[in-house]
Amino acid sequence: MRREALRRLLGLLRKEFLQIGRDSSALAIAFLLPSILLLLFGYGVSLDAKAVPIALVAEHPDPIAASFMGKFAHSPYFRPQRFLTLESAQKAFAAGRVEGIVLLRSDFGRKVFRGGARIGVIVNGVDANTARLVEGYVQNVAANWLEARARSEGLPSPSLIRADVRVWFNPALASRNYLVPGLMAINMTLTGALLTALVVAREWERGTMEALMATPVRMREILFTKLFPYYVLGMGGMAVSWAMAVWLFGVPFKGSLFVLFATTSLFLLATLVMGLLISSIARNQFLAAQIAIVVTFLPAFILSGFIFDLGSMPAAIRLITYLFAARYFVAILQTIFLAGDIWSVILPNAAALLAMSVLLLAAARFLARKRLD
Amino acid sequence: MARAIFALLLKELLAVLKDKKSRFVLIGPPLIQLFIFGYAATFDLGRIPIAVYDADRSVPSRDLVARFAGSPSFRLVAALKSARRIPELIDSRQAAAALLIDPRFSRDLLQGRRGPIELTVDGRNSNTALLTLGYANEVIADFERDWGKSRGDPPPAAEIVPRAWYNPNLISRLFFVPGLVATLTQVVVLLVVGLSVARERETGTFDQLLVTPLGQLDILIGKGLPGLLIGGFEASLIIIAAVGWFDVPLRGGLFPLYLGLVLFALAVTGIGLMISSLAATQQQALLGAFLFMVPSITLSGFATPIANMPPTVQYLTLLNPLRYFLVVVRGVFLEGAGLGALWQQYWPMALIGLLTLSAAGWLFRRRIY
Incomplete structure (x- = not known):
């Protein structure tokens, strides 16, 4: 059987x-x-946004603004394009040619010395994940620039905390x-x-x-x-x-x-x-x-x-x-x-x-x- | 002739809708999926489990811990007494991140140096890890700002004022729910038409259909319309649910949306009929449907942006009707886009539909064995 x-x-x-x-x-x-x-x-x-096209607008193009914007050219995360006015940048943004706008008002150079300068960042919120990543990248560029500026002028570091970040298992993320x-x-x-x-x-x-x-x-x-x-x-x-x-x-x-x-x-x-x-x-x-x-x-x-x-x-x-x-x-x-x-x-x-x-x-x-x- | 086409259409609709199980499979799951996926498909992290070891135990360090615990993005899962348990908690995924506050934290902070902390993140999911780091940076930046202010430091040299257009709170549900309108419609249309010719081939009734007085075009219409009708009906239900239940704003008009829907459904119908008439058995048709559906969803920009793909793959996505319809749906819903802005999306879908439908009609007669 x-x-x-x-x-x-x-x-x-x-x-x-x-x-x-x-x-x-x-x-x-x-x-x-x-x-x-x-x-x-x-x-x-891939979820890793690289070479994001971004519009840079400086209302008053002085050396300080130029030094700030120069940082974007060296970042692998951005492909910066200069625009002369906010209107032209917004047009490119609405047409989807750039994913975000970084705006320096005309008083940027003056206020950086006194403190309280504001950097305007506009992102396209439709893709919220990418928008958040782009925001984070801009934060990083700005923080690095401020740090470098403080060091070159002998000022105390602008950040109060030194965070030592470790990413386990996938360090390159x-x-x-x-x-x-x-x-x-x-x-x-x-x-x-x-x-x-x-x-x-x-x-x-x-x-x-x-x-x-x-x-x-x-x-x-x-x-x-x-x-x-x-x-x-x-x-x-x-x-x-x-x-x-x-x-x-x-x-x-x-x-x-x-x-x-x-x-x-x-x-x-x-x-x-x-x-x-x-x-x-x-x-x-x-x-x-x-x-x-x-x-x-x-x-x-x-x-x-x-x-x-x-x-x-x-x-x-x-x-x-x-x-x-x-x-x-x-x-x-x-x-x-x-x-x-x-x-x-x-x-x-x-x-x-x-x-x-x-x-x-x-x-x-x-x-x-x-x-x- | 119109009566004959109508009879074929009726027969096709009956073939799909008469069976109770089949009717349920077509109507029920897409709606259930909308509700489940509408909540599940999100990149917004909340309640990230974090373990904390505060070796400093001072006023500022407690303040920092309290900020992490109080943030809606984090959930304190363990307050550790030593750093030894950190690897174990992260390995076993009980914590996605660990914050270690150095014993010199408050001393350095009060002496004007930068207070050291250590942040460990589980990188197994790289996107989650990146977002976790972003949220942690926000909490730390808040702490720095308030601590600096309370000490009477001058305001920081510059700060970022972020603003997000179309979706100010960056809720990813507003991105994914309109996307689901497109993907679920594609699944339904493909299910209805994808197996229809193959089923008749397998049972032998397709040869009978070919010897009736119906022409190629008539068969095409009779086989294609059910997909369009059922898909359009289903899409309408999903659109109503998106607006009524998920509170996705519908800023544009219905006409640009439905024009896109019809063109998209036609393109998918053409692809489905093409697969169906190439296949000799239903298993082959199913394989074909999958070979189309899976890449078309992954390479559409539904979950991951097309801009992140390598250039060659980006060119490949131009063949994908879903890619265009996703832009239409999201554009109409969130940006209030009109016909002029979306024209670039309409004509490729129309072209794909035209080509695939003619190919399918041609294949009806040519492929008989």
Whole structure:
């Protein structure tokens, strides 16, 4: 009997692998999609604003104003353009040719000596994040200029506090180093759920599920053979992503490959079963595809901590993020890559993934009974 | 002929809307997503967990700590007795930043030297780290200003007076919610039309459709209009919610907004139909839809600015209809932009729509196997 079961299992597995091999789109989802996404993100997406076009206006162009504005030319963050009047600068600003305006009133040179000079900064608030970064960069340029001026004139430093700033794990603050590991989690969500969402639905839609039910194959064997080949594909996709992250993008990998392998397996299990679950609820490919898109990609993008900070979300939304496996995996990946095997992050998140897989598996097992309706 | 097209249109709408599950999937999740993402998609940091070790324990150092604890941007998670626990708290992400006040802080400050402090930030998320540093600098600058004033120092030589146009409080929700109007509309339209031809190909009914008296254009209209109708309906719901619920100001007119919406929906419909008619199975169509949707959202300026991308990638974004519609939506909502200012966004979408729709119509007949 056991040998019989093993033969059945191997036969089903062979069929699944053949089916994957014949339809190149499954292979494309597993390997091509992650590679393209990583390339796009690795090269294309960055939150680091550099060479921001900015308008400089000095109402009274004296040497002091010139020295202040000269600082902008040396900053890698700005591409300054001089304007003679505020009106012309505002016109360029409204047309979107510059992202901000720095304005020195005519009394700037005089007031700097007495104290209380004001530097006007206008930014475009539509993109609030960039606006805030630009404001911060201008602050830095101004602070450096004041510091240098005070030193050259033998005055006491204008700042009262000497802040020694250390940024751990990513000293250069390169956004690529945190976006790429997070993206790997999104990739795996996509491939995992998409691949399996269609497989069971396809059997129902084509009527082969009923044929399968008439055979002595057990339901848990069907589930296993639907999961295993796609697990192999998903791990392959992960290996490709890892190699690209480390060798192509130079993201530091501080943790161990074993921990990466183990946590990826847990995460893949959870997402693959999620796909199966969608598949057995929908029972047709069209619907399964719709649900898979709606419950995988966008939540993984927005609710996982991949780009948007989880701690800043309202409490109710933060509760919802616990429902998505991507959240745990993003935390694990960012830590393994940039900080190393830090168990206080990895263990709780891995435990959550495990619990999620077990629950989803039980639900899938319950839904996928041999039953016609 | 008009009756035949209408019949096809009706059949397409029924195919999508008759099934209860499918109807729910189309109407429900986009609205639910709007509400969840409307709150979740934000770069505004609040309540950043910070750990503090005050080794000085003086009046000024306590004042500085109190300013961090009282700021809405920070939340004091630990008042430490030594610097030893800082690595552990940051490693485990219990604290995103740690402030260490040097024991010489008050002495140096009172003697006119700069009081030393140490600020450690978790750089795993570089954007959060940058913003955290910005907020910390604001708190420190406030402290310096008030401390200098109380000591009778002359006012600082110069200070910055920042002002943000269109969004004075820099609330990133005002940036993301209009963006969601565009991205969610794209998802809905792509879902409706992206699989429609592929489904008929897979079940074999598309060949039947081709031998009916309906011409290529008629099939195109019948297959494309449902996406436009459902997408337009959904977008209207989202626009109402953006204004009514999220209080996003709608400063411009509805006409520039809807002109952009129609052109955008046409372009996405064309792309969806093209993918759909290239695919032989629904799985292939789904893959195609994803291969378009994911890059189009990431390379649109929805979450990260196009200006930060390398030049070659910036050229690539010119092919992306979402890029143009995002400018239209944000322009009309926040800047009150009119037709004249947005003309540069309208014609590329119209061009993309024209090209992709004709390609799709051509592919209906050419690709049969």
